[in-house]
Amino acid sequence: MKLEGGQISPGQIIFLVISFCLGPILLKSVALEAGHANWLAILLGLAGGLLIALLFTSLSIRFPGRTLVEFNEIIYGPLLGKVISLTYLFYFFLLPTLTLRLFGDYLTGLIFPQTPMVVIISLIVLVSASAVRNGIEVIARCSQVLLPITIILLFLAAIFSIPHMKFNRFFPIFEVPVAEFLRVSLFTSTFPFGQSIAFLMILAFIGIDSKKVKMARVSVMIGLIGVGLILNLLVLRNRGLLGATQFIEVYTSHQALGLIDVGGVLTRLEIVVTINFLSMGFIAISLLYYNTALGMAQILKLRTYLPLVLPIGILMICTSITQFENVFEYQHFSGDITPLFALPLQIGIPILSLIICKIRDLPKKE
Amino acid sequence: MEHRRKLFITLVLAITLLGSSCWDRRELDDLAIATAVGIDQAEDPNKLLMTVEIILPQNVSTPGGGGGQGPASLNIQSQGTTPFEAAKRLTFESDKRIYFAHNPVLIFSEEMAKKGILPAFDFFIRDPEPRRTAWMLVAEGKAQDLINVQTILDPITGLYIEQLIESTGAASQIATLMVQGFLERLMSPTTAPYCSIIRIKGKENNKSMELSGTAIFKKDKMVGKFDYKEGRGLLWVLGEVESGIITVPCEKEGNIGLEIIRADAKITPAIIDNTLKVIINITEEGNLGEQECPIDLTAPEAWQSLERKQAEAIRQEVLAAVKKAQELNADVFGFGEAFHRKYKALWKEQLKNNWDEFFPDLEVEVLVEAKLRRTGTTTKPAVPE
Structure with missing residues (x-):
């Protein structure tokens, strides 16, 4: 039974991984709790993220052509496997609602103060729903178009911000206690790097050719390294432009690019941040949206996931609006709580799955 | 089917054109x-x-x-x-x-x-x-x-x-x-x-x-x-001087105006014998912009002494600014942050919260390296030989 007829190449996986991980984080500097060492925390987080990727790609290599939901049932049996898959699907469902909420808060907070948030969020969900209905190939091609634009804009913004930077703002580098630094690094490896575990649903569409499946693992790694580098470019740019004031900003990148002035002509570049965030966020939301719809269809053994797309979309809109009362709840939840339940899903269960596979010698040859 | 498609496109166009930015239109x-x-x-x-x-x-x-x-x-x-x-x-x-x-x-x-x-x-x-x-x-x-x-x-x-x-x-x-x-x-x-x-x-x-x-x-x-002099003293230390005229006196009467072309500065904090010290290195390049006195300044010795005068004038401006800032006990130069960058532990333990006690007595050394490059379109002043 195949719900998705599409096929993607390992090269497309690189594009997808980068756009997917960049999606929710382009607005803000990451790992600011590590103070001036946040770029180091990101590099350490990247190392952690690569380990997580090694872990979950060995599952996808063991079960080529099968999604997370399918091989969970093989490993844990039909009932427990479904429960575990549902936990994952809940995670995949929750992540895009956080991004949607960020969209809503950002656009209503800074650009459209009078517009109801539900309008903005619904519009984005509608576009994503259309992408999801068209399948994984379309999402992958979207990222192939949107990611180069984003990267070019990011580089241009970084170049234009050089005259406004002060070298002194980068020092002293290391000022936080080591324990705090490690905690921040660990959180960074779960988010944004570790969320690439969502690709357990996507890697199945590489096909069952074992060479391609192994290449897909390398693609995920390359993608994550790309994310780490782009993220470092981003936080160093923000640091160089804003200095200590970055610690009080809500939307760091937005505020930083607002300071750029190229000859009095090219000013107010914040809109670049909005464009980047919209395009990458669209990919990130679509991908997880797709995962949820497809996974749900596979659990329920439907012939197609299409009827699930709109209901899940409506649920996503409602959840993203009702889950938080204000900005602080959002920041507390996404910063302090999400990593705690992400860790078992990203590290614990994959390790357990691999151990069970070893013991039961799965997958059994037919 | 064709008909439905046309209807759909019309609907989408109508919504995007008419419905866009209903709220928050400015x-x-x-x-x-x-x-x-x-x-x-x-x-x-x-x-x-x-x-x-x-x-x-x-x-x-x-x-x-x-x-x-x-x-x-x-x-x-x-x-x-x-x-x-x-x-x-x-x-x-x-x-x-x-x-x-x-x-x-x-x-x-x-x-x-x-x-x-x-x-x-x-x-x-x-x-x-x-x-x-x-x-x-x-x-x-x-x-x-x-x-x-x-x-x-x-x-x-x-x-x-x-x-x-x-x-x-x-x-x-x-x-x-x-x-x-x-x-x-x-x-x-x-x-x-x-x-x-x-x-x-x-x-x-x-x-x-x-x-x-x-x-x-x-x-x-x-x-x-x-004031203006102290203001430029501040800008020298910050390395933000773009242009301007430094006036130095001639040997007998009149003044010489030296145009600033570019300048840069470096602040180096140091701890010598348990006292805090800041060394400010200023590099400057200038041109001979004007002279009121009828002296030939283009001879090597005269030129060098002019460079020295220029450096001294800059030093005086910086010192004036430092003195005023220390009187006001306001660290506009960012000396505290310079110590922060170099002496992290000391900063955290002592300087950060007690900077007001350290700053007024801070020893400041100003080193200026000033060059004069060109003389404009003429060499000697317009006097008969």
């Missing part, structure tokens, strides 16, 4: 664009007075002629306990919504600056509309009087002030700071903010304005001012 003719914002203390001590200059587009003349008669801008005022309240009340007097996003200058009266600007400052950094790239200014006297001056070179006062500030580099004697720069310094535990001072010049019907110095803050309170 039409240009419904906005009053603020070009200067002034904050004064109102007569009621609990209130402040906000003066905003808005453009009257119908009266602004365009390059191809046209434009109406009458003033190009209008000043409106309102009172409120906070700037935001005052800003919202501006609409009592204006039929259009005041739009702060293009405001180039934010002017505080000296009275407000001495009382502390942080309470009134927050609105301008928290609200998404006012830009952090606006210039910070302190007005001698009242900000409202300053904005009320009818400037001649540019009919819009705010834009005129912006131009004044942006051309300070020609003399480099006034230190200027944007809202963002001011904010960054406010957030430092030791570094003191500064901004330009502006005042009204002339009387009655012949008023104009001039930049008269640099206001020095301690935290958010203005504690003193730098």
